[in-house]
Amino acid sequence: MCGISGWIDWKKDLSNQQEVLKKMTDVITHRGPDAEGFWFSKNAAFGHRRLIVIAPEGGRQPMVYCQDGFTIALTYNGELYNYRELRQELEAKGHAFTSLSDTEVLLHAYLEWEESCVKHFNGIFAFAIWDERKSQLMLCRDHLGVKPLFYTETEDGVIFGSEIKVLLAHPSVQAIIDQEGLAEIFGLGPMRTPGNGIFKNIKEIRAGHYATFTAHTRTLKPYWQLQSRQHTDDVETTVETIRTLLEDTVKHQLISDKPLVSMLSGGLDSSGLTAIAGQEYREKGETLQTYSINFAHDEQDFEEDFLRRDRDEPWVQKVSAHVGTTHHSIVLNAEDLAANLYAPMRARDLPGIGELETSLYLLFTEMKKHATVALSGESADEVFSGYPWFHQAQFLEAGTFPWLVNLGFVSGILKEEWQERLQLKAYQRRRYQEALLEVPHLDHEDEWHRKQRQMSYMFITRFLPFMLDRKDRASMMTGFEVRVPFCDYRLVEYLWNVPHELKSIDDIEKGILRRALKGYLPDDVRYRRKSAYPSTKDQDYLKAVSQMMLNVLDDHESPLLQFVKVDRLLRIAQGEDQEITGAKAKQLLDYLLQVNAWLKEYNIVVQI
Missing domain, CATH: 3.60.20.10 (Aminohydrolase, N-terminal nucleophile (Ntn) domain)
Structure with a gap:
């Protein structure tokens, strides 16, 4: 790279x-x-x-x-x-x-x-x-x-x-x-x-x-676009095609003249790749090295939320033992995360999602000490329809990008004059309608399947690019290469036409992938429910970013102040707001702190 x-x-x-x-x-x-x-x-x-x-x-x-x-x-x-x-x-x-x-x-x-x-x-x-x-x-x-x-x-x-x-x-x-x-x-x-x-x-x-x-x-x-056509393969053929493509993709992506390792979260995607790669290594008489991320005090701090059902660490250890990898668990604390909050912003030249990027950057920093290349499970949820958003009617019927349904609270912090000038709801609708017009629908597809295809298109063309940006910049900032086998275009274009009910066979998200990985992973790992990339629940982190925001609000030269309702943001940072608290407050503060640093460090001229 x-x-x-x-x-x-x-x-x-x-x-x-x-x-x-x-x-x-x-x-x-x-x-x-x-x-x-x-x-x-x-x-x-x-x-x-x-x-x-x-x-x-x-x-x-x-x-x-x-x-x-x-x-x-x-x-x-x-x-x-x-x-x-x-x-x-x-x-x-x-x-x-x-x-x-x-x-x-x-x-x-x-x-x-x-x-x-x-x-x-x-x-x-x-x-x-x-x-x-x-x-x-x-x-x-x-x-x-x-x-x-x-x-x-x-x-x-x-x-x-x-x-x-x-x-x-x-x-x-x-x-x-x-x-x-x-x-x-x-x-x-x-x-x-x-x-x-x-x-x-x-x-x-x-x-x-x-x-x-x-x-x-x-x-x-x-030169390449998703094309819709009738999926005619039966279940067994579909499973075998996915399995064959994954095995071929991983084999090709293991080619490297430098040390290569695998990321392992204990979830289906990274565990499957690790198992396939681990078998290739065993056949050569070598041992695959794997890495995961964990947070200090996570065992007592963990709380289930919309995207995270359970802790990763026990599953990581189980998969590592099963595949026979040498595993390294990188433990981060609130101080590490807060001190490096702006590193991913500088890597991407744009504000991002805070500690969810910071932790990844710190993980790659540690991995770079021992390797140059890694495999990662990015894009499996997008192409196999694995996210919870695919399985709940409120998101299928939302009429906007599904991730904005729960993450649209940033705009409410803006001053009225900026809300009036930017018309953010209208802007979101326009961009969503533009995306809808791109979707290559299948003739005679019923409404439910149309909506699932639309959802898939939004995630592959709008959400996945951010996830790939995040992975590329966080890794390359440390001089480290990450490969993403689930992004092989052959796999993506095949799965584009696999019906949602087949992707979700056995009444579980990514059921078809779970079947394709039979023999590679223990059954309890294959049927572990989706749990997203981990987020720290340590209250010390929320306290740290709250104090950082109080410092920003206290500095009259902070460029963020021209855009936001200072009194409202002050209440949020002080923990006194009735609506935006806890995880929501953490997300908002993470993002706005980066917006402020970005405007300031890049000497950005606002030209309206």
């Missing part, structure tokens, strides 16, 4: 812009602490930071190929899991390789198929290609959007990078937020609209899309 940066200008000579490009690339050193590289031509400048995972000697970037007197340059972040198969196919077509890296395979795939090359890839990736023959820049992102890629257009060119901070490091890009950006921040929160970079004029390549830019043309095209 790596970080990429670049700048195209069709009028300005960039061959002497080393200082600017180095500054842009240096801000993502964390994404690639092992090496750096730069390439310049008259109209293009590419930067690269490398985290070595595959082919230490052969994957140096930017990678350049000269053909008929013209140059094709590549800067690339990610992994092609099918690069060995692709290499064989390209060699049969006459291509010669000088390294064992997937980077060279990607470049030669472009030489063979140009923009259509992406239809041959299976992996997680974000890349830029400058084709001097066409004087064209191509930007592309993987099917599900696991790897990030942002860009902004200038009068005569394009500036791009793995993270927003790359663009902001360029002297011509300002940190401005306009009315739409504020509506995203206060109306949608971290689950932003796909393609929206929040900052004015900053955009993101959407998952499954590529863009091409020349001096006179701009195109943005999808």
